[in-house]
Amino acid sequence: MPRSFRSIALAGAALAALAGLALVELPFETATAQTSTTTLDKPAIEQIVRDYIVNNPEILIEAQKELTKRQEAAQAAASRQKLAEKPATLENSKLQAVLGNPNGDVTLVEFFDYNCGYCKRALGDVNALIEADPKLKVVLKEFPILGRGSAEAAQVSAAVNVIAPDKYRAFHDKLLAAQGQVDGAAAIQAAKDVGIDQAALKKAFSHPDVKATLEESYDLANQFGVESTPTFILGDAILPGAVGVDALKKRIAAVRECGKAAC
Incomplete structure (x- = not known):
């Protein structure tokens, strides 16, 4: 994957993960609130995630390392499978x-x-x-x-x-x-x-x-x-x-x- 696309993918993955984290960690009272004013909408969640990444950019490096590790492991497994029976x-x-x-x-x-x-x-x-x-x-x-x-x-x-x-x-x-x-x-x-x-x-x-x-x-x-x-x-x-x-x-x-x- 070209570097620019990899960066976009990593950022997207991090955004998705952090968005999920933000939702999970909301207090129970907020999650069950009946009024729309106490419920975070999509732009608000995205802003929270953006702010978190800007303030903690090292998570992108960690994510990239983990992604590379998983890709290499997947590639190695695929190679072993293909070469299991060599002609x-x-x-x-x-x-x-x-x-x-x-x-x-x-x-x-x-x-x-x-x-x-x-x-x-x-x-x-x-x-x-x-x-x-x-x-x-x-x-x-x-x-x-x-x-x-x-x-x-x-x-x-x-x-x-x-x-x-x-x-x-x-x-x-x-x-x-x-x-x-x-x-x-x-x-x-x-x-x-x-x-x-x-x-x-x-x-x-x-x-x-x-x-x-x-x-x-x-x-x-x-x-x-x-x-x-x-x-x-x-x-x-x-x-x-x-x-x-x-x-x-x-x-x-x-x-x-x-x-x-x-x-």
């Missing part, structure tokens, strides 16, 4: 690109788009994890959602994985680290730069596994409610955004310890 294709598809240790004891799945700024930021985090953790398996899911250029780049990327999986990481790093928007032409150039045969690459565009790779990624994203990039799936957690290398390390350690992203 094999999430971590072990024959179509996927794999970095790190293909037989690792922990699998980190990343849905990404080559034109995603936060994916570019997360590239260094993922590479750092791979270099520091020889038991980590990283699965990359092509998830082009940022326009035609992204779709073209993903098609080239999937084709690279079909014909030259041993060169995929070099290609992936080069294209994802590129400045500005990328498209099919930029992806083809990146493939050329890392030594991939151009004729074989163009021929691979029509390989059935290229289309199947993208379809599988979209199906998995829909199943797990992935709507943005990057989104990581680790253990029983779905983690949207570039969460940072330290946060990922902590969760990877937790998966090893207790089988969950948070013990």
Whole structure:
């Protein structure tokens, strides 16, 4: 929720809660009074609530903290429910690109788009994890959602994985680290730069596994409610955004310890 809407929601929640409190705490005599002059009308109640909030603004901070806590708990519960029965294709598809240790004891799945700024930021985090953790398996899911250029780049990327999986990481790093928007032409150039045969690459565009790779990624994203990039799936957690290398390390350690992203 954008910050402005969150503030409005919090204020509304606080107003409603305090309004209820004001009504509950009215003396019994007032609540049972027969004359309209002793009964607070809506504007009067709203004024009382407004005055209380103005005089005690810290309650909004407390409410925001509580709301964030509840939202995080709800999100974690939803993630656990969705991941209770993982399809094999999430971590072990024959179509996927794999970095790190293909037989690792922990699998980190990343849905990404080559034109995603936060994916570019997360590239260094993922590479750092791979270099520091020889038991980590990283699965990359092509998830082009940022326009035609992204779709073209993903098609080239999937084709690279079909014909030259041993060169995929070099290609992936080069294209994802590129400045500005990328498209099919930029992806083809990146493939050329890392030594991939151009004729074989163009021929691979029509390989059935290229289309199947993208379809599988979209199906998995829909199943797990992935709507943005990057989104990581680790253990029983779905983690949207570039969460940072330290946060990922902590969760990877937790998966090893207790089988969950948070013990």
